[in-house]
Amino acid sequence: MASDLSLDIRGITKSYGGKYPALKGVSLQAKDKEFLALLGPSGSGKTTLLRVLAGLEQPDAGEVRFGGEDFLSLPVRRRRVGMVFQHYALFRHMTVAQNIAFGLTVRPRAERPSKSDIADRVADLLSLVQLDDLGKRFPAQLSGGQRQRVALARALAIEPRMLLLDEPFGALDAQVRRGLRRWLRDLHDRAGVTTVFVTHDQEEALDLADRVAIMKDGELVQLGTPNEVYENPADPFVYDFLGAACRVPGTVDGDRLTVADWESKAPKGAPQGLVEVFFRPDEVAFGPQDGAGLGAEIKAVAQRGPDVRIECLIEGQIFELEAHGPTLPNGVAPGLSLRVKPLRPRVYPQKA
Amino acid sequence: MTVVAGIRPSSVRLPGIAILLVLASAVVMALLVLLPLFIVFHDAFAKGLGPYLAAIREPDALAAIRLTLLVSAISVPLNAVFGVAAAWCIAKFEFRGKNVLLTLIDLPFSISPVVSGLVWVLLFGAQGWFGAWLIEHDVRIIFATTGLVLATILVTFPFVARELIPLMQDQGQDEEAAALTLGAGGFTTFWKITIPNIKWALMYGVLLCNARAMGEFGAVSVVSGHIRGLTTTLPLHVEVLYNDYDFVGAFAAASLLASLGLVTLVLKTALEWRHSGELSASRRH
Numbered sequence: 205m206a207s208d209l210s211l212d213i214r215g216i217t218k219s220y221g222g223k224y225p226a227l228k229g230v231s232l233q234a235k236d237k238e239f240l241a242l243l244g245p246s247g248s249g250k251t252t253l254l255r256v257l258a259g260l261e262q263p264d265a266g267e268v269r270f271g272g273e274d275f276l277s278l279p280v281r282r283r284r285v286g287m288v289f290q291h292y293a294l295f296r297h298m299t300v301a302q303n304i305a306f307g308l309t310v311r312p313r314a315e316r317p318s319k320s321d322i323a324d325r326v327a328d329l330l331s332l333v334q335l336d337d338l339g340k341r342f343p344a345q346l347s348g349g350q351r352q353r354v355a356l357a358r359a360l361a362i363e364p365r366m367l368l369l370d371e372p373f374g375a376l377d378a379q380v381r382r383g384l385r386r387w388l389r390d391l392h393d394r395a396g397v398t399t400v401f402v403t404h405d406q407e408e409a410l411d412l413a414d415r416v417a418i419m420k421d422g423e424l425v426q427l428g429t430p431n432e433v434y435e436n437p438a439d440p441f442v443y444d445f446l447g448a449a450c451r452v453p454g455t456v457d458g459d460r461l462t463v464a465d466w467e468s469k470a471p472k473g474a475p476q477g478l479v480e481v482f483f484r485p486d487e488v489a490f491g492p493q494d495g496a497g498l499g500a501e502i503k504a505v506a507q508r509g510p511d512v513r514i515e516c517l518i519e520g521q522i523f524e525l526e527a528h529g530p531t532l533p534n535g536v537a538p539g540l541s542l543r544v545k546p547l548r549p550r551v552y553p554q555k556a
Numbered sequence: 557m558t559v560v561a562g563i564r565p566s567s568v569r570l571p572g573i574a575i576l577l578v579l580a581s582a583v584v585m586a587l588l589v590l591l592p593l594f595i596v597f598h599d600a601f602a603k604g605l606g607p608y609l610a611a612i613r614e615p616d617a618l619a620a621i622r623l624t625l626l627v628s629a630i631s632v633p634l635n636a637v638f639g640v641a642a643a644w645c646i647a648k649f650e651f652r653g654k655n656v657l658l659t660l661i662d663l664p665f666s667i668s669p670v671v672s673g674l675v676w677v678l679l680f681g682a683q684g685w686f687g688a689w690l691i692e693h694d695v696r697i698i699f700a701t702t703g704l705v706l707a708t709i710l711v712t713f714p715f716v717a718r719e720l721i722p723l724m725q726d727q728g729q730d731e732e733a734a735a736l737t738l739g740a741g742g743f744t745t746f747w748k749i750t751i752p753n754i755k756w757a758l759m760y761g762v763l764l765c766n767a768r769a770m771g772e773f774g775a776v777s778v779v780s781g782h783i784r785g786l787t788t789t790l791p792l793h794v795e796v797l798y799n800d801y802d803f804v805g806a807f808a809a810a811s812l813l814a815s816l817g818l819v820t821l822v823l824k825t826a827l828e829w830r831h832s833g834e835l836s837a838s839r840r841h
């Protein structure tokens with residue numbers, strides 16, 4: 205496609221029954237052919253936003269432009285978005301092949317491909333999603349992963365201008381999930397269609413997307429590449445949401461950060477005064493008791509595969525820290541006192 | 557979807573008390589259901605096949621059969637349409653007064669059929685609200701086919717809707733939404749997605765609706781006026797003949813109704829057996 209199909213969402217507001225706000229003025233942009241993740245906990249409004257894009261919900265206010273065109277004034281059927289629903293919404297009374305062909309067979313007569321063209325297209329899509337021999341099956345006869353791929357093939361059949369995926373891996377078990385993730389990313393890269401997908405799984409979003417939009421309570425909290433949001437979470441919520449977090453109170457004075465009896469250089473741009481210090485449980489260095497770091501007492505040690513989980517008492521709280529076997533000092537055992545030094549602490553102002 | 561139809565009797569050893577209960581219910585069933593059914597056919601053929609056939613071929617009986625078929629041929633399709641429409645809006649949309657509508661749909665189940673008939677008399681009878689106007693314009697509703705149809709529609713309204721609502725609520729609207737995003741219009745979506753998904757439940761509802769429509773006595777009795785050969789449906793015909801001490805005629809007509817009931821039962825069981833997953837009734841059991 206020659207034209208630039210970038211997506212521009214401005215000030216989308218939506219409430220249900222005038223009472224329950226689902227979206228509070230969300231604005232975000234996606235570039236042409238971008239793979240964008242909407243990430244957030246349940247109730248953050250991410251699915252509502254996706255349904256607004258599909259045309260299944262009308263926002264109360266705001267604007268959506270797609271490739272420069274006013275998208276909201278188009279009815280669902282003219283938007284040409286391929287949507288994959290969370291539970292796939294396959295047509296249960298149709299075979300896999302009929303499901304995939306549906307978008308083509310319902311076209312007005314003048315635009316409808318011939319029967320043999322449709323059959324060819326279905327065969328192509330079946331082989332694209334690696335289900336060549338299953339065209340005659342019914343959805344009920346497929347596994348979860350197969351259904352998901354049929355739903356995707358059905359959405360791709362209409363040569364969508366945009367692909368919308370609602371929790372595409374939500375109903376699958378972890379094994380299938382990981383395999384499909386890579387496959388979906390490859391498919392997106394080959395199809396070259398702007399794709400927006402909704403997920404509550406931060407690992408999935410960080411692994412798959414070009415950029416991640418993190419949502420909370422109907423608002424966009426942060427938008428950036430996986431690296432940007434992971435390295436520079438905008439606020440404690442994002443930090444917490446993107447991975448396990450340990451939190452201790454501290455103070456910043458000038459460029460010095462003090463947490464209990466541990467003093468270090470404050471990270472760049474840290475707020476002054478009373479702060480909350482965040483660090484990841486696997487981004488710590490363990491040292492002897494006379495070294496630098498937070499005073500810690502080991503409560504329990506458990507080997508989990510290649511990693512070791514160490515329960516530590518730090519500043520009156522129990523934290524479950526992670527370490528790779530070789531990086532551990534010798535003699536780590538319950539009862540030992542040592543120093544735990546956060547390697548990359550993040551500092552946020554303390555909440556009033 | 558697999559639904560366990562029941563426990564296979566061979567796989568379960570019944571204790572003594574259970575055997576006793578099964579026997580007791582079998583006896584009650586035999587006395588209350590099988591015996592009357594037997595008597596209907598026995599008395600219908602009491603004087604042999606000839607008088608039986610004569611009773612059915614009699615002009616008033618034929619008129620009653622025709623009228624019964626006509627009334628259900630009008631009211632059942634209408635109720636199928638109403639039922640689908642009501643179930644559609646209740647299952648797929650959120651709106652104010654939804655619970656009131658649900659209750660209203662059930663109303664014909666909870667009020668006596670006689671009242672359902674009387675309503676129409678109060679509206680369209682000679683002394684009713686619109687009675688004078690109707691007489692003036694020479695329109696007959698009460699003591700005419702129209703009245704019978706109206707009464708039947710009212711009594712049998714819930715069957716289709718009741719059957720469809722739980723199923724459609726259960727199915728949600730994702731498939732319809734998917735069809736829309738794939739470019740289908742509302743009409744196409746309805747015929748290609750919604751209807752095929754509910755077709756067995758719809759047939760089930762229509763079947764029950766039809767059985768009731770043909771067998772309805774109370775409501776029709778009120779609006780009929782019992783004009784022989786004109787406004788007596790089959791159930792009313794049975795009553796008229798019975799009151800005339802024409803037992804062979806009464807039981808012959810009754811045997812037709814009983815046969816209808818048996819056919820309905822067979823079809824109903826077949827539907828439940830083959831498509832239990834798609835029937836909401838089988839889930840409510």
